[in-house]
Amino acid sequence: MSTRPTDAELARDFLDGRPGSRDALLERWVPQVLRWAIRLGGPGIHPEDVAQDVCIVIIRRLDDLRDLDRLSPWLYGVTRKVVSQHRRKAWRRRWMPGVAADPVSTDSGPSQLAEATELGHAVHGLLAGLSLRHREVLVLCDLEERPAAEVADMLGIPLGTVKSRLRAAPDRFRSAAQGSEAVVAWTAEVSS
Numbered sequence: 001m002s003t004r005p006t007d008a009e010l011a012r013d014f015l016d017g018r019p020g021s022r023d024a025l026l027e028r029w030v031p032q033v034l035r036w037a038i039r040l041g042g043p044g045i046h047p048e049d050v051a052q053d054v055c056i057v058i059i060r061r062l063d064d065l066r067d068l069d070r071l072s073p074w075l076y077g078v079t080r081k082v083v084s085q086h087r088r089k090a091w092r093r094r095w096m097p098g099v100a101a102d103p104v105s106t107d108s109g110p111s112q113l114a115e116a117t118e119l120g121h122a123v124h125g126l127l128a129g130l131s132l133r134h135r136e137v138l139v140l141c142d143l144e145e146r147p148a149a150e151v152a153d154m155l156g157i158p159l160g161t162v163k164s165r166l167r168a169a170p171d172r173f174r175s176a177a178q179g180s181e182a183v184v185a186w187t188a189e190v191s192s
Contacts (some may be wrong), residue, residue: 008068015063026055029075036079039139042128043121044090045083053082073154080136122180129176134169141166 005013010028013021030051037050057078065074127135140151141162148166152159 007071011062011065011068011071022059026058029058030055033075033079035144036076036139037083038124039127039143040080040083040132040135042087042090042124045086050079050082050086053086054079057082073156076140076154077156084132126173126176126180130169130172133165134172137162137165138169138173142170 005024007025007028010021010025014025033054034047034051037045037047037054041047041050054075058075061078065071127138130138136155137151140146140154141148146154148162149159152162155162
């Protein structure tokens with residue numbers, strides 16, 4: 001029975017130019033990067049574009065990473081930076097004259113899909129309304145269920161800071177959610 005290679009081993013294989021190593025590394029990390037992009041991005045952000053840009057950074061800059069065991073925090077930092085760049089571009093598209101807005105989807109589907117989509121947009125909008133520091137800990141600790149110590153390592157901040165942000169973030173999210181009809185309706189439905 002073969003063991004699954006670690007992230008550091010995959011990265012080392014890639015840096016050594018082993019055939020198939022790039023695909024193996026990206027296959028392992030693209031789904032996680034995509035989840036981060038979806039959860040951190042907010043409106044007007046195309047997560048697939050973010051993931052593609054992160055992959056380009058991985059391929060070009062992995063050799064800059066000194067400690068391959070720190071691949072996860074490094075990738076999170078790269079994703080965070082790329083998401084930030086995409087958020088700025090989305091803001092410019094929305095608010096600067098002469099720049100076209102993102103097209104509105106005209107797909108129609110069953111009412112359940114519409115409700116789920118509306119709820120998803122509402123939740124993403126609420127997440128986008130939080131400060132980046134609160135959104136990050138909420139996404140990493142609550143949605144991805146990562147331990148606070150790992151999140152502190154990924155963000156490069158003290159564990160106590162993660163814990164204090166984690167105490168404040170859900171309250172801010174709940175306060176913002178009280179004004180969202182979709183989220184209020186969903187919580188009432190889940191509670192009954």
